[in-house]
Amino acid sequence: MSLLSNTSVLLRKELRTEFRSRELLTTTIVFVLIMIVLFSFNLNPTAEESRRFGPGLLWLAFLFAASLMLQSCFVREQNNDTLSALRLSVSDPFAIFLSKLCANTIFLLLTELLLLPIFVVLYNVPLLGVFPQLVLVFSLGSLGLSVTGTAVSAISAQARMRELLLPLLLLPLWIPLLLPAKEATAELLAENPVLRWDWVAILIVFDIIFLTAVWLFGEYLLEE
Amino acid sequence: MTQAETRGIALRLGLRLENIDKRYGGLYALRRVSLEIAPGECVALAGRNGSGKTTLLRIAAQLVRPSAGKLVFSPVQTETERAARNTGFVAHATMVYDELTAEENLLLFARLLEIPEPARRVESLLRDVGLYERRDSLVRTFSRGMRQRVAIARALLHEPSVLLLDEPGTGLDPQGVSWLAETLRGLRDAGSTILMSLHGESEISALATRAIRLDAGAVVADTQTGASLRSILTFANA
Numbered sequence: 001m002s003l004l005s006n007t008s009v010l011l012r013k014e015l016r017t018e019f020r021s022r023e024l025l026t027t028t029i030v031f032v033l034i035m036i037v038l039f040s041f042n043l044n045p046t047a048e049e050s051r052r053f054g055p056g057l058l059w060l061a062f063l064f065a066a067s068l069m070l071q072s073c074f075v076r077e078q079n080n081d082t083l084s085a086l087r088l089s090v091s092d093p094f095a096i097f098l099s100k101l102c103a104n105t106i107f108l109l110l111t112e113l114l115l116l117p118i119f120v121v122l123y124n125v126p127l128l129g130v131f132p133q134l135v136l137v138f139s140l141g142s143l144g145l146s147v148t149g150t151a152v153s154a155i156s157a158q159a160r161m162r163e164l165l166l167p168l169l170l171l172p173l174w175i176p177l178l179l180p181a182k183e184a185t186a187e188l189l190a191e192n193p194v195l196r197w198d199w200v201a202i203l204i205v206f207d208i209i210f211l212t213a214v215w216l217f218g219e220y221l222l223e224e
Numbered sequence: 225m226t227q228a229e230t231r232g233i234a235l236r237l238g239l240r241l242e243n244i245d246k247r248y249g250g251l252y253a254l255r256r257v258s259l260e261i262a263p264g265e266c267v268a269l270a271g272r273n274g275s276g277k278t279t280l281l282r283i284a285a286q287l288v289r290p291s292a293g294k295l296v297f298s299p300v301q302t303e304t305e306r307a308a309r310n311t312g313f314v315a316h317a318t319m320v321y322d323e324l325t326a327e328e329n330l331l332l333f334a335r336l337l338e339i340p341e342p343a344r345r346v347e348s349l350l351r352d353v354g355l356y357e358r359r360d361s362l363v364r365t366f367s368r369g370m371r372q373r374v375a376i377a378r379a380l381l382h383e384p385s386v387l388l389l390d391e392p393g394t395g396l397d398p399q400g401v402s403w404l405a406e407t408l409r410g411l412r413d414a415g416s417t418i419l420m421s422l423h424g425e426s427e428i429s430a431l432a433t434r435a436i437r438l439d440a441g442a443v444v445a446d447t448q449t450g451a452s453l454r455s456i457l458t459f460a461n462a
Contacts, residue, residue: 084315
């Protein structure tokens with residue numbers, strides 16, 4: 001119970017500070033928007049090309065946006081050494097991870113859903129019929145990005161050249177996630193859309209593996 | 225007067241550091257430090273800048289893992305996790321969120337520490353530190369001294385058994401120092417174990433019943449007698 005109550009208290013703090021400053025959300029949304037628009041203007045894709053390349057471009061944009069968003073995840077806790085205060089206060093250090101993980105997933109999913117209508121307009125891909133399935137794929141993908149990203153952010157926050165280190169560590173780690181997320185999205189954007197459960201299953205397995213790893217070793221990542 | 229002062233600290237904790245080494249690369253921050261601090265003792269830690277005071281306090285708070293040696297709490301069966309949650313720590317940094325108000329900060333930590341009736345405890349502490357009128361202001365709008373008051377209030381929220389203070393008077397005005405000395409006296413008399421790094425003599429150092437001097441990461445003096453205690457503290461000011 002302590003883990004859940006600690007996580008809920010910390011998650012409310014994460015949401016309150018972000019919605020008060022809007023630093024992360026604003027920069028990430030603007031970043032993804034610029035990427036989607038730039039891709040669209042450069043490629044000027046037809047409907048068929050959008051179906052072929054759109055999902056890949058979309059997930060690449062999400063990947064870069066996530067690496068931008070996760071950069072400050074633990075760095076913000078170091079400014080006033082608040083991470084030490086949290087470590088002395090929580091009954092289970094996993095609550096610190098869990099709250100950041102939930103917050104990052106929410107922010108990422110919010111960014112993706114806010115930019116989806118713009119993607120639909122620029123790439124001329126109808127998504128209304130598959131919206132619930134798309135939300136499922138986006139949720140699993142965002143969770144995977146956040147689990148790995150939150151863990152690596154904790155490691156890189158204590159390193160010199162952390163701005164460089166985070167994407168260097170994260171992008172290769174995200175390759176096994178990018179493929180099923182892109183393929184599952186592509187199947188949903190096809191002329192005859194279908195939710196491919198094999199790709200969804202890979203996303204679920206990816207999320208479970210990394211969640212378990214963070215649960216087991218997360219405490220060590222928080223140490224100085 | 226805090227609840228701890230009236231009824232005494234529920235869990236009396238002492239700590240023992242056994243042959244502690246802390247290395248950062250090839251540099252020793254602490255070298256074979258062995259100390260035993262009894263429950264209820266109030267210890268002043270003195271030494272020049274870089275002598276290892278902060279590292280020692282962070283190891284005692286279990287925020288930094290020693291390179292060698294171990295930290296043991298007494299009674300010996302006390303779990304380290306329980307000891308950590310019974311520790312109050314005031315560091316160089318304020319350890320509070322700039323983008324939250326003073327009240328939100330204290331409520332956050334009170335809820336994490338599962339303090340009963342957190343709102344009432346927070347209100348009482350905000351009045352004690354003289355920030356009740358500014359409770360709705362963001363901490364980033366506060367002066368250094370006001371931030372230090374919030375930091376001290378955060379550390380005292382759960383009336384800790386062990387209080388670790390790294391130069392706690394930093395930024396405080398004379399009234400603030402007097403208030404802090406009075407509060408620490410109450411906690412010491414109630415049975416809290418206090419370990420604080422200080423520079424020079426003050427109302428706060430007068431509370432110490434023992435003084436330890438560190439030099440280059442090693443304990444070079446440890447005394448409980450009045451005259452020696454003063455000499456250790458004044459040396460730190462040199």
